Amino acid sequence: MMYRWLVGWLQMAAWLRLCSFCGVALLLTLLLWGVWLRPVQQQQQQWDQQWQQQGQRYRQQLQLLRAMPALVALQQQTEQLEAQLASAVNLSFSLSDLLNASGAVLEYWRPAGQGGELSLTLDWSQFIALLDYLSALQPALLSSQFNLQREEQQLRLVMELTNEN
Numbered sequence: 001m002m003y004r005w006l007v008g009w010l011q012m013a014a015w016l017r018l019c020s021f022c023g024v025a026l027l028l029t030l031l032l033w034g035v036w037l038r039p040v041q042q043q044q045q046q047w048d049q050q051w052q053q054q055g056q057r058y059r060q061q062l063q064l065l066r067a068m069p070a071l072v073a074l075q076q077q078t079e080q081l082e083a084q085l086a087s088a089v090n091l092s093f094s095l096s097d098l099l100n101a102s103g104a105v106l107e108y109w110r111p112a113g114q115g116g117e118l119s120l121t122l123d124w125s126q127f128i129a130l131l132d133y134l135s136a137l138q139p140a141l142l143s144s145q146f147n148l149q150r151e152e153q154q155l156r157l158v159m160e161l162t163n164e165n
Contacts, residue, residue: 093141093161102130107156115141115162121154130157 009017069077095109095118104122122130127148134141146159 093137093163098130098133101133102126104130104157115160117158117160119156119158121151121156123154127155127157 009020012020095106098104099106102120102122103126104120107119107121108117109119110117120130134143141161141163144160144162146157149156
Protein backbone atom coordinates (compact mmCIF):
# COMPACT_ATOMS: atom_id res chain seq x y z
CA MET A 1 0.00 0.00 0.00
CA MET A 2 2.75 2.36 0.89
CA TYR A 3 4.54 1.62 -2.31
CA ARG A 4 1.46 2.46 -4.35
CA TRP A 5 1.34 6.02 -2.88
CA LEU A 6 5.04 6.47 -3.48
CA VAL A 7 4.85 5.15 -7.07
CA GLY A 8 1.79 7.37 -7.73
CA TRP A 9 3.60 10.41 -6.38
CA LEU A 10 6.69 9.69 -8.47
CA GLN A 11 4.60 9.34 -11.65
CA MET A 12 3.07 12.81 -11.18
CA ALA A 13 4.27 15.79 -13.11
CA ALA A 14 7.37 17.47 -11.70
CA TRP A 15 5.58 20.69 -10.84
CA LEU A 16 2.89 18.75 -8.88
CA ARG A 17 5.53 16.84 -6.98
CA LEU A 18 7.26 20.14 -6.16
CA CYS A 19 3.98 21.75 -5.04
CA SER A 20 3.02 18.75 -2.92
CA PHE A 21 6.51 18.63 -1.37
CA CYS A 22 6.34 22.38 -0.61
CA GLY A 23 2.81 21.93 0.85
CA VAL A 24 3.96 19.13 3.14
CA ALA A 25 7.03 21.14 4.17
CA LEU A 26 4.83 24.17 4.87
CA LEU A 27 2.41 22.04 6.86
CA LEU A 28 5.26 20.58 8.93
CA THR A 29 6.71 24.06 9.48
CA LEU A 30 3.35 25.39 10.68
CA LEU A 31 2.90 22.37 12.90
CA LEU A 32 6.40 22.80 14.34
CA TRP A 33 5.81 26.54 14.90
CA GLY A 34 2.44 25.95 16.57
CA VAL A 35 3.60 23.17 18.85
CA TRP A 36 7.12 24.17 19.78
CA LEU A 37 8.20 27.62 18.59
CA ARG A 38 5.06 29.61 19.52
CA PRO A 39 5.14 28.66 23.26
CA VAL A 40 8.86 29.42 23.35
CA GLN A 41 8.20 32.78 21.73
CA GLN A 42 5.43 33.57 24.23
CA GLN A 43 7.71 32.63 27.13
CA GLN A 44 10.40 34.90 25.71
CA GLN A 45 7.90 37.78 25.55
CA GLN A 46 6.95 37.22 29.19
CA TRP A 47 10.61 37.25 30.19
CA ASP A 48 11.17 40.44 28.22
CA GLN A 49 8.25 42.11 30.03
CA GLN A 50 9.58 40.98 33.42
CA TRP A 51 13.04 42.21 32.48
CA GLN A 52 11.66 45.62 31.51
CA GLN A 53 9.64 45.86 34.74
CA GLN A 54 12.65 44.98 36.86
CA GLY A 55 14.79 47.43 34.92
CA GLN A 56 12.26 50.19 35.55
CA ARG A 57 12.07 49.28 39.26
CA TYR A 58 15.86 49.35 39.57
CA ARG A 59 16.06 52.71 37.76
CA GLN A 60 13.52 54.15 40.22
CA GLN A 61 15.47 52.80 43.17
CA LEU A 62 18.67 54.19 41.72
CA GLN A 63 17.07 57.63 41.40
CA LEU A 64 15.98 57.43 45.04
CA LEU A 65 19.48 56.42 46.10
CA ARG A 66 21.02 59.26 44.12
CA ALA A 67 18.63 61.71 45.79
CA MET A 68 19.78 60.56 49.25
CA PRO A 69 22.71 62.35 50.85
CA ALA A 70 26.03 60.56 50.85
CA LEU A 71 27.00 58.38 53.80
CA VAL A 72 29.85 60.72 54.69
CA ALA A 73 27.45 63.66 54.90
CA LEU A 74 25.11 61.65 57.12
CA GLN A 75 27.99 60.70 59.39
CA GLN A 76 29.05 64.35 59.67
CA GLN A 77 25.49 65.39 60.50
CA THR A 78 25.31 62.65 63.13
CA GLU A 79 28.59 63.79 64.70
CA GLN A 80 27.40 67.41 64.74
CA LEU A 81 24.13 66.43 66.36
CA GLU A 82 25.93 64.29 68.94
CA ALA A 83 28.25 67.20 69.74
CA GLN A 84 25.29 69.55 70.12
CA LEU A 85 23.54 67.02 72.32
CA ALA A 86 26.62 66.51 74.47
CA SER A 87 27.00 70.26 74.96
CA ALA A 88 23.28 70.69 75.64
CA VAL A 89 23.17 67.87 78.16
CA ASN A 90 25.14 69.18 81.08
CA LEU A 91 24.24 66.80 83.86
CA SER A 92 24.67 68.66 87.07
CA PHE A 93 23.99 67.23 90.50
CA SER A 94 20.39 67.11 91.63
CA LEU A 95 19.38 65.35 94.81
CA SER A 96 15.98 64.37 93.41
CA ASP A 97 17.61 62.96 90.25
CA LEU A 98 20.06 60.99 92.39
CA LEU A 99 17.22 59.50 94.44
CA ASN A 100 15.16 58.72 91.32
CA ALA A 101 18.11 57.12 89.53
CA SER A 102 19.22 54.98 92.45
CA GLY A 103 15.93 54.32 94.27
CA ALA A 104 17.66 54.93 97.60
CA VAL A 105 15.92 56.35 100.69
CA LEU A 106 17.27 59.68 101.93
CA GLU A 107 18.10 59.87 105.61
CA TYR A 108 19.55 63.37 105.55
CA TRP A 109 21.24 65.92 103.29
CA ARG A 110 23.41 68.70 104.68
CA PRO A 111 24.36 71.02 101.83
CA ALA A 112 27.55 73.04 102.07
CA GLY A 113 29.16 75.65 99.76
CA GLN A 114 30.45 73.33 96.98
CA GLY A 115 28.75 70.06 97.97
CA GLY A 116 27.49 68.58 101.19
CA GLU A 117 27.02 65.46 103.28
CA LEU A 118 24.56 62.82 102.21
CA SER A 119 23.16 59.81 104.07
CA LEU A 120 21.15 57.13 102.29
CA THR A 121 19.64 53.72 102.96
CA LEU A 122 19.89 51.37 100.00
CA ASP A 123 20.74 47.87 98.79
CA TRP A 124 23.59 46.74 96.53
CA SER A 125 21.78 47.22 93.23
CA GLN A 126 20.75 50.72 94.29
CA PHE A 127 24.36 51.44 95.31
CA ILE A 128 25.53 50.48 91.81
CA ALA A 129 22.83 52.69 90.26
CA LEU A 130 23.97 55.56 92.52
CA LEU A 131 27.59 55.14 91.38
CA ASP A 132 26.45 55.09 87.74
CA TYR A 133 24.55 58.35 88.26
CA LEU A 134 27.50 60.02 89.98
CA SER A 135 29.94 58.89 87.26
CA ALA A 136 27.74 60.45 84.54
CA LEU A 137 27.66 63.91 86.13
CA GLN A 138 29.29 66.85 84.37
CA PRO A 139 31.08 68.51 86.09
CA ALA A 140 32.03 65.52 88.18
CA LEU A 141 31.49 65.41 91.90
CA LEU A 142 34.26 64.20 94.16
CA SER A 143 33.67 62.14 97.25
CA SER A 144 36.31 63.10 99.77
CA GLN A 145 35.13 60.36 102.11
CA PHE A 146 32.32 57.89 102.41
CA ASN A 147 31.22 55.22 104.83
CA LEU A 148 29.23 52.16 103.76
CA GLN A 149 27.83 49.98 106.55
CA ARG A 150 25.49 47.04 106.57
CA GLU A 151 22.37 47.39 108.67
CA GLU A 152 20.30 44.18 108.60
CA GLN A 153 19.17 43.69 104.97
CA GLN A 154 20.09 47.23 103.86
CA LEU A 155 23.20 49.34 103.49
CA ARG A 156 23.74 52.76 105.02
CA LEU A 157 25.86 55.14 102.98
CA VAL A 158 27.23 58.40 104.33
CA MET A 159 29.32 60.40 101.88
CA GLU A 160 30.70 63.87 101.51
CA LEU A 161 30.37 65.29 98.01
CA THR A 162 32.31 68.24 96.67
CA ASN A 163 32.13 69.89 93.28
CA GLU A 164 35.21 69.28 91.09
CA ASN A 165 35.39 72.91 89.92
